[in-house]
Amino acid sequence: FKLKTKHNKGHIAQVVCDATRLRHHAQVVVHKIMKKLILILIQVLFLCILNACEMKHTEKELESNFTIEQIADLRKITEFFKNSICDDTGLDFKVCFNEKNYGSLLVNAFELLSRIDFDEQQKLYKQISSTTFDEIWMFCEATRYPSKRKFQDICSVYDGKYQKYLIDLGKKNIRIAKYADKIQASGGFNVFDIGLNEIFKENSYFDLDDPNIQLILAIHFLSINDQIKRNPLLNELEEPLKIAPLE
Structure with a gap:
């Protein structure tokens, strides 16, 4: 009976030991599974954040109005504009605008254009395809008053892809809708249609992180730059525009 009791005790001890090992092993397995689950959750969360950013700044309107080749040209236009106004071409668009203080009321559009x-810019025109250029710009005859002098000016192509693109963007951005209306009504680009100070006001409709807004600003200010500098003598004789260099 004593031998049997000892045997039972030994068996029980072995069972307890095995159970302890199993519990420890289970804890290790659960710990590993939890680590993997946490890692997966972090990855899913990160992807969700990325997707949210992509959804915020979609290129749906761009892709529905332009071909792949034309979109590549439009990116060249944005990049040229950014590189022109930024000292450090490595900066992103928004940081560049902030660092140069382009949103200040003390800094006007003509200083940016300088x-x-x-x-x-004229070399840029040759670097993009004519099919892209002709969907954005055209050269028209304008008249300077009171002298009634006629000159060549850069204008917006009525019902071109760029105007249609602006109209599509305007469906989700009322400020761009107003801008599109002005472009269509006047057939041209006016320096006062987009104020630099309104770009930086709180809750601005001009999100500088949005590639669509970057493109619109690039085309707008390059158009104004063309208008001013294509006919410098005429501007000087009629309505001088002082373009002071930035310090």
């Missing part, structure tokens, strides 16, 4: 080399 940074854009018109000769280089």
Whole structure:
């Protein structure tokens, strides 16, 4: 009976030991599973954040109005504009605008334009395809008053892809809708249609992180730059525009 009791005790001890090992093993397995689950959750959360950013700044309107080749040209336009107005071309669009204080009321559009080399801008025109250029710009005859002098000016192509693109964007951004209306009504680009100070006001409709807004600003200010610098003598004789360089 004593031998049997000892045997039972030994068996019980072995069972307890095995149970302890199993419990420890189970804890290790559960710990590993939890680590994997946490890692997966972090990855899913990160992807959700990325998708949210992508959804916020979609290129749906761009892709529905332009071909792949034309979109590549439009990116060249944005990049040229950014590189022209930024000292450090490595900066992103928004940081550049903030660092140069372009949103200040003390800094006007003409000071920004002083940074854009018109000769280089004309080279840009040749670097993009004519099919892209002709969907954005056209050259029209304008008249300067009171002298009634006629001159060549850069205008917006009525019902071109760019105007249609602006109209599509305007469906979700009322400020762009107003801008599109002005472009269509006047057939041209006016320096007062977009104020630099309104870009930086609180809750602005001009989100500088949005590639669509970057493109619109690039085309707008390059158009104004063309208008001013294409006919410098005429501007000087009729309505001089002082373009002071930035310090």
